[in-house]
Amino acid sequence: MKYSRLFLPTLKEVPAEAEVISHKLLLRAGMIRKLASGLYSYLPLGLKSLRKVEKIIREEMDRAGAQEVLLPIVQPSELWRESGRWEHYGKELLRFEDRHGRASCLGPTHEEVITDIVRKEVRSYRDLPLNLYQIQTKFRDEIRPRFGLMRGREFIMKDAYSFDVDDEALEKTYQVMYKAYCRIFERCGLDFRPVEADTGSMGGHASHEFMVMSNTGEDQIACCTSCNYAANVELAPVIQSPHHQNAESVNHQITKVSTPGKRSVKEVTEFLGISADHLVKTLIMIADDRPVAALIRGDHELNNIKLKRFLGVETLNFADEATVRSVTGAPVGFSGPAGLSKGLKVVADQDISTLKNFVTGANEPDAHFTGVNWNRDIPVPEFADIRVITEGDPCPNCKGKIELKRGIEVGHIFKLGTKYSASMGATFLDDTGEKQPAVMGCYGIGVGRTVAAAIEQNHDENGIIFPISIAPFEVIISLVNINDNLMSKAAEDIYNGLLAQGVEVLLDDREERPGVKFKDADLLGIPLRIVVGKRLKEKDEIEIRSRGTGNIISVKKNEAVKKAVEILR
RNA sequence: CGGGACGUGGCUCAGUCUGGUAGAGCACAGCGUUCGGGACGCUGGGGCCGGAGGUUCAAAUCCUCUCGUCCCGACCA
Numbered sequence: 333m334k335y336s337r338l339f340l341p342t343l344k345e346v347p348a349e350a351e352v353i354s355h356k357l358l359l360r361a362g363m364i365r366k367l368a369s370g371l372y373s374y375l376p377l378g379l380k381s382l383r384k385v386e387k388i389i390r391e392e393m394d395r396a397g398a399q400e401v402l403l404p405i406v407q408p409s410e411l412w413r414e415s416g417r418w419e420h421y422g423k424e425l426l427r428f429e430d431r432h433g434r435a436s437c438l439g440p441t442h443e444e445v446i447t448d449i450v451r452k453e454v455r456s457y458r459d460l461p462l463n464l465y466q467i468q469t470k471f472r473d474e475i476r477p478r479f480g481l482m483r484g485r486e487f488i489m490k491d492a493y494s495f496d497v498d499d500e501a502l503e504k505t506y507q508v509m510y511k512a513y514c515r516i517f518e519r520c521g522l523d524f525r526p527v528e529a530d531t532g533s534m535g536g537h538a539s540h541e542f543m544v545m546s547n548t549g550e551d552q553i554a555c556c557t558s559c560n561y562a563a564n565v566e567l568a569p570v571i572q573s574p575h576h577q578n579a580e581s582v583n584h585q586i587t588k589v590s591t592p593g594k595r596s597v598k599e600v601t602e603f604l605g606i607s608a609d610h611l612v613k614t615l616i617m618i619a620d621d622r623p624v625a626a627l628i629r630g631d632h633e634l635n636n637i638k639l640k641r642f643l644g645v646e647t648l649n650f651a652d653e654a655t656v657r658s659v660t661g662a663p664v665g666f667s668g669p670a671g672l673s674k675g676l677k678v679v680a681d682q683d684i685s686t687l688k689n690f691v692t693g694a695n696e697p698d699a700h701f702t703g704v705n706w707n708r709d710i711p712v713p714e715f716a717d718i719r720v721i722t723e724g725d726p727c728p729n730c731k732g733k734i735e736l737k738r739g740i741e742v743g744h745i746f747k748l749g750t751k752y753s754a755s756m757g758a759t760f761l762d763d764t765g766e767k768q769p770a771v772m773g774c775y776g777i778g779v780g781r782t783v784a785a786a787i788e789q790n791h792d793e794n795g796i797i798f799p800i801s802i803a804p805f806e807v808i809i810s811l812v813n814i815n816d817n818l819m820s821k822a823a824e825d826i827y828n829g830l831l832a833q834g835v836e837v838l839l840d841d842r843e844e845r846p847g848v849k850f851k852d853a854d855l856l857g858i859p860l861r862i863v864v865g866k867r868l869k870e871k872d873e874i875e876i877r878s879r880g881t882g883n884i885i886s887v888k889k890n891e892a893v894k895k896a897v898e899i900l901r
Numbered sequence: 902c903g904g905g906a907c908g909u910g911g912c913u914c915a916g917u918c919u920g921g922u923a924g925a926g927c928a929c930a931g932c933g934u935u936c937g938g939g940a941c942g943c944u945g946g947g948g949c950c951g952g953a954g955g956u957u958c959a960a961a962u963c964c965u966c967u968c969g970u971c972c973c974g975a976c977c978a
Contacts, residue, residue: 351972
């Protein structure tokens, strides 16, 4: 490709709308442009990278025995009613009516459609296992799209769905997919980590996320410093720490103290001169329309998912002011476990079971209790692991310590089980003639997000440093002076030579000063840059520079193609 | 959905407080000089200041509403 003919609008200045580095660089490098919030167009260069990721995915999915299909984006509400998700999916599911008044939606995912196909076509265990995938645009009406391609409303996703005869067969498929995912992200040149994850709205029972390590990631991962344990913080179980609070042998008197206007943990602990791990906060929650009190140590965070699972409820949210008042008799900020309304379910984090002489709200305005102890002052509630794991907690898997890292979720694989096949009737006859629901798995990759994640991980102050496997071009030839016949001829020769070798090469034949060409080459992140310039005239040499390392080698003009190919392959 | 910020040539922004004929840099077009890290000079084109309403002799500027964009927020007990 000749640069002079390429639609590649690069930006010298950073667009005001971009916050994270991948977003800035995608815009500056002319790869994407925004149409509206969460909606992006891919320009030629961006599309090239996207296609490269797609190609890697296709190769690895095909290798793993999956077959490509293409499913509709617009889906009828009937299917979603069958799976129960028409009611449960939430506002992210964009619903609308067509001209005939038929309720429809834009597919945020395709379990329903694929299950519908399989239930219509698959009859026998002889047809299984079956694994179908597509690379398709999804739409999720996100509350807050952000960070460019990282969290758009419309985005490109590879999703695969597997159907097996039983759990054991699913386990095998799952392992094959797990390995395929590792290969995909390795080939994309990413520093990633598979982590144990929550299954979220997909349902099902086992799941791994593939996280690209990056401090701009939206997800927090609990990693063990001594073993290879890694899990999403949403999921990571907390092993109860051995009685770190039990130094105090004396039980103090329970005392009501005035704490005017002191609501937050920070305010109360500072006012009373105590540390946050001596305070028990009482969170009034609404669990499926019923209020519940959750007790958590002041320096800990409630884990919604854990509490939801413990209570066996679908939704869990903070209660509104009015509910808090009616349940506790006090405004928000002064709730405590003593004297809550009768019959209120109380769940306490296991870590506060060993606390003594702690502080709680007094359930009246501007007052807290100090010196609170279990039994004597308040009834012993149900204890459970309902908090978020934190830095320094023990590893659930070994004796190591947990540290928290950030990651970008680029892939997610689930064992779905029979959630969809059972509700939608995707069954087959097994070898004894029994009707069985297919056991499903589903496997997603955010394709655009993978490109963004690669940029987050591979850049410097001058621009992108693409891994060769997903770079839009492998080589850029910077022709320093297009009006110099010797240089132009040499650049053209090298260009044709590389093309003949199947190398994806961009010839910068623009009428620009050298500095502009170098800056753009760096910004675009093309792995190799060949400079045809003054050395050609002096020594018949050209330079080959690696974008990643900055290393430059000079070679004779006639060696250029051979040498470049050697470095690339 | 709440809170905050911002909408002024294609881009980055000044001008708004204190109303009085719309600016800069970059980009673009032409000419000249330059030519290995985002050159310089001269000339030129391009904006009804997001939109609607209002106040005023006069509105980018003040008021009201609206649309859009970005950021923060379930963690406060």
